[in-house]
Amino acid sequence: xxxxxxxxxxxxxxxxxxxxxxxxxxxxxxxxxxxxxxxxxxxxxxxxxxxxxxxxxxxxxxxxxxxxxxxxxxxxxxxxxxxxxxxxxxxxxxxxxxxxxxxxxxxxxxxxxxxxxxxxxxxxxx
Numbered sequence: 001x002x003x004x005x006x007x008x009x010x011x012x013x014x015x016x017x018x019x020x021x022x023x024x025x026x027x028x029x030x031x032x033x034x035x036x037x038x039x040x041x042x043x044x045x046x047x048x049x050x051x052x053x054x055x056x057x058x059x060x061x062x063x064x065x066x067x068x069x070x071x072x073x074x075x076x077x078x079x080x081x082x083x084x085x086x087x088x089x090x091x092x093x094x095x096x097x098x099x100x101x102x103x104x105x106x107x108x109x110x111x112x113x114x115x116x117x118x119x120x121x122x123x124x125x126x
Contacts (some may be wrong), residue, residue: 011069013037017045020054026064035066050078055089066101068075075105083111083120091120101126 013033016025024047029035031078046066058078062068071077079099082083082090091108095101101108101124111122 010037010039013045014043016038017048017054017057018052020049020052020057022054022057022060025049025057026060027042029064031033035061035064036070037069038072042071044070044078045073046070047072047076047078047081050087050090051081051085052093053082053085053087053090055087055093058090058093062093062097066096068094069103071104075110077104079108080104080106080111083108083117084115086115086117088119091123095123 008027013025013028014019016028036044036046044066046058046061046068049061068079069077077099079091079094079101097107106114109121109126111117111126112124112126
């Protein structure tokens with residue numbers, strides 16, 4: 001596989017995460033794709049699935065070893081992204097996997113405060 005084919009394949013994988021194509025993405029990871037694969041901005045498959053509100057995909061990635069606290073190049077975490085998008089099921093899945101609501105810039109706590117998401121603040125104990 002040459003570089004252009006590799007880039008095309010990775011782009012396809014990131015698209016699967018954005019679209020919530022859980023079974024297909026999980027099959028690729030089960031076949032050896034790293035669960036923490038990141039793009040040129042540091043966004044992982046988990047970040048993209050979380051931001052786009054795909055709780056089932058988030059859980060599948062977490063079950064396969066994706067790091068719930070890995071921030072992108074801007075310091076944003078999947079949890080903060082899910083809070084920003086007000087994706088409660090994704091937030092719960094990430095918290096259950098050990099995501100730290102204080103991590104990142106801005107953190108999930110700061111994001112919840114910024115947007116007045118009181119339910120999330122209660123979940124975070126903040």
